[in-house]
Amino acid sequence: MKKYAIRNRVSAVVTALATAAMLFASVGASAQTKVGFVYVGPIGDHGWTYRHDLGRLAVENELGVKTTFVESVPEGADAERVIRKLATSGNDIIFTTSFGYMNPTNKVAKQFPDVKFEHATGYIRADNVSTYSARFYEGRAVLGTIAGHMSKSGVVGYIASFPIPEVVRGINAFVLAMQKVNPDAVVKVIWVNTWYDPGKEGDAAKALIDQGADIITQHTDSPAPLQVAEQRGVHGFGQASDMSAFAPTAQLTAIIDDWNAYYVARVKAAMDGTWKSIDTWDGIKSGMVGIAPYGPAVPAKVRAAADAVKQSIIDGSFHPFQGPINDQSGKQIVAEGEHLDDGVLLGMDYYVEGVQGELQ
Known part of the structure; x- marks a missing residue:
């Protein structure tokens, strides 16, 4: 009986240590992962940018990661400057949320191959650039x-x-x-x-x-x-x-x-190493x-x-x-x-x- 008791205690300790290790690893990943967003309008526009920002907040709330956003960024040279600054600031994944950000996003992505980029409503992809939109x-x-x-x-x-x-x-x-x-x-x-x-x-x-x-x-x-x-x-x-x-x-x-589920899923994929360049175009059926x-x-x-x-x-x-x-x-x-x-x-x-x- 003593042998079984000792064995059970050892098993319980091993399980607890494994669980703790997984927990600490998860917390560590959350603490280390940085996510950036670029918005074409103000977060208080009550429309397009407002809804993207709700998705950003969902990422923070559900995954515990640090996010940064820059609002009211014109489509053009300013966008490239802002995207590059987010890339040089250590962001692991960057969401650029307007059609006119397509060329600046891909230009910066070539210079930062280890950073993952997600471009909304565009059609140009690369190994580190995904595209997404809604129907x-x-x-x-x-x-x-x-x-x-x-x-x-x-x-x-x-x-x-x-x-x-x-x-x-x-x-x-x-x-x-x-x-x-x-x-x-x-x-x-x-x-x-x-x-x-x-x-x-x-x-x-x-x-x-x-x-x-x-x-x-x-x-x-x-x-x-x-x-x-x-x-x-x-x-x-x-x-x-x-x-x-x-x-x-x-x-x-x-x-x-509704971008919440998409943003949470893509950041989670970046955190666990399963992120790949994809094109997403979902509609009413998916809830987007x-x-x-x-x-x-x-x-x-x-x-x-x-x-x-x-x-x-x-x-x-x-x-x-x-x-x-x-x-x-x-x-x-x-x-x-x-x-x-x-x-x-x-x-x-x-x-x-x-x-x-x-x-x-």
């Missing part, structure tokens, strides 16, 4: 469905940032979904050539409302367009996060960008794209219609770019029963039928 166009299809049901004028205003494929896809997905409900509905677009400028965004919303739009949507980052909608008695959609606090009556719903609670103005039947579109995207029975689809000139580009593949979507540079104005 925001899926969310636009849900919003377009609501707009088709609720617009009385049949005119929706769209405030667009830059004419890159990501933004053009969103406009087209929105109008296609809207026209499935109301074939005569149209979208008027104003390009503001900025991601975040509350003044420009608000002025664009006013101009679109003056042109007959009774719903405003946006691919810019401040709540200013929704605030204008609230003041002018029309409806609108939030961008990247739930903006209902700024427009409790006007907001119908919002697309929510969410839909905010419906506002009080959305009737039950419209909520049901929007939920049905959302569910059909999740189960794969519907694709937002499912034919028949005509381009802006009326020429058919997708036949019935077919849909555009990812390659075409990633390079989309044209409007579909129902979008007014010229693509800049």
